[in-house]
Amino acid sequence: MMMELKTGIEMQSETAARTGLSASPDLFGELAHDQHQLRSVPEVGAPVQPVEAHTGKTPMLCSGKARLYHGDCFHWLEACPANSIHAVVTDPPYGLVEYTEAEQRKLHGGGKGGVWRVPPSYDGHKRSPLPRFTTLRQADLDHMTQYFAHLGATLARVLVPGAHVFVASNPLVCHLAASALASSGLENRGIITRLVMTMRGGDRPKNAHEEFPDVTVMPRSMAEPWLLFRKPLEGRVQDNLRKWGTGGLRRISQQRPFGDVIKSHPTRPSEKRLAPHPSLKPQAFLRQLVCAALPLGKGVILDPFAGSGATLAAANHLGHASIGIEISARYFELASVAIPRLEAFKCPDTPNSA
Numbered sequence: 001m002m003m004e005l006k007t008g009i010e011m012q013s014e015t016a017a018r019t020g021l022s023a024s025p026d027l028f029g030e031l032a033h034d035q036h037q038l039r040s041v042p043e044v045g046a047p048v049q050p051v052e053a054h055t056g057k058t059p060m061l062c063s064g065k066a067r068l069y070h071g072d073c074f075h076w077l078e079a080c081p082a083n084s085i086h087a088v089v090t091d092p093p094y095g096l097v098e099y100t101e102a103e104q105r106k107l108h109g110g111g112k113g114g115v116w117r118v119p120p121s122y123d124g125h126k127r128s129p130l131p132r133f134t135t136l137r138q139a140d141l142d143h144m145t146q147y148f149a150h151l152g153a154t155l156a157r158v159l160v161p162g163a164h165v166f167v168a169s170n171p172l173v174c175h176l177a178a179s180a181l182a183s184s185g186l187e188n189r190g191i192i193t194r195l196v197m198t199m200r201g202g203d204r205p206k207n208a209h210e211e212f213p214d215v216t217v218m219p220r221s222m223a224e225p226w227l228l229f230r231k232p233l234e235g236r237v238q239d240n241l242r243k244w245g246t247g248g249l250r251r252i253s254q255q256r257p258f259g260d261v262i263k264s265h266p267t268r269p270s271e272k273r274l275a276p277h278p279s280l281k282p283q284a285f286l287r288q289l290v291c292a293a294l295p296l297g298k299g300v301i302l303d304p305f306a307g308s309g310a311t312l313a314a315a316n317h318l319g320h321a322s323i324g325i326e327i328s329a330r331y332f333e334l335a336s337v338a339i340p341r342l343e344a345f346k347c348p349d350t351p352n353s354a
């Protein structure tokens with residue numbers, strides 16, 4: 001069911017009823033004001049400007065230390081004060097077309113075709129739809145490059161010096177996103193490889209698989225690249241850490257640095273049931289990124305493409321303040337119930353995330 005766009009008190013009582021969260025002023029009390037001030041920005045060295053919602057009419061919900069806004073992240077970020085966010089962990093809409101209204105209608109049953117396809121089943125199991133990036137035309141790819149350059153420049157302004165940015169990507173288009181982000185003033189800091197077996201690639205030649213039984217057209221995907229960027233430092237790493245609380249990544253332990261390969265798994269059905277978003281990332285993985293993103297364990301994490309709120313849930317789980325923005329009413333409403341559920345989700349197989 002699509003949620004009607006509402007603001008203020010109407011949304012306060014309805015969402016509180018759905019989520020079971022208290023409808024106290026803590027939850028929505030500042031919605032009607034012209035300026036909303038995030039209360040729980042932790043102090044890191046020199047004072048950090050508090051993050052404000054800027055548009056009092058933007059629907060917003062709070063869950064623990066997470067604030068989720070319903071709107072377009074570019075509009076929200078334009079009004080966000082400079083130097084106010086300490087890290088970004090996000091999973092943007094890569095094809096840029098897969099989250100348009102038309103494609104979402106096709107995905108959710110109102111139409112045929114589109115970029116969302118159910119991968120072929122080799123073992124009799126039904127697969128979830130995935131966006132097909134091979135359907136993108138040159139114009140879409142050019143648009144994507146411009147989009148990521150704009151995203152990088154927009155983020156660079158609101159980030160504090162030394163803030164890290166983790167951006168989910170995929171092997172077919174990560175080169176475009178990486179060069180666009182690098183052109184926007186952020187420093188390229190490498191790639192975090194999420195080891196995960198997806199249903200992409202590994203396909204046989206169409207209508208000729210018997211003639212060429214030993215051929216794979218594209219490698220079967222076994223890894224998901226996450227691009228890592230950083231806003232340039234102010235001074236040395238130690239200066240930046242003291243002043244802004246950023247510049248490095250949090251170690252796994254004093255003996256073990258954060259590494260650039262993380263073993264993962266596709267999001268399990270038990271987790272998807274808590275947050276049925278088509279691109280849900282698993283908590284076991286997100287918690288490791290969110291933890292690494294704040295080297296001193298202080299600051300605000302941003303996810304401008306929040307989806308079900310999985311990054312915010314990971315931040316809540318770890319006790320960090322976070323801000324999300326989600327453009328779709330469907331997913332904003334989903335996040336209102338998904339964040340507390342995902343935050344409480346137990347990931348027994350991932351030692352660093354529990």
Ligand SMILES: C[S@@+](CC[C@H](N)C(=O)[O-])C[C@H]1O[C@@H](n2cnc3c(N)ncnc32)[C@H](O)[C@@H]1O
Binds near residue numbers: 093094305307
């Ligand atoms: C790939 S999904 C993120 C899913 C998320 N990682 C999760 O685990 O739930 C991208 C999300 O960005 C949202 N989105 C797309 N364009 C946006 C924009 N300009 N501002 C805010 N959200 C946007 C889409 O509606 C979609 O839910």
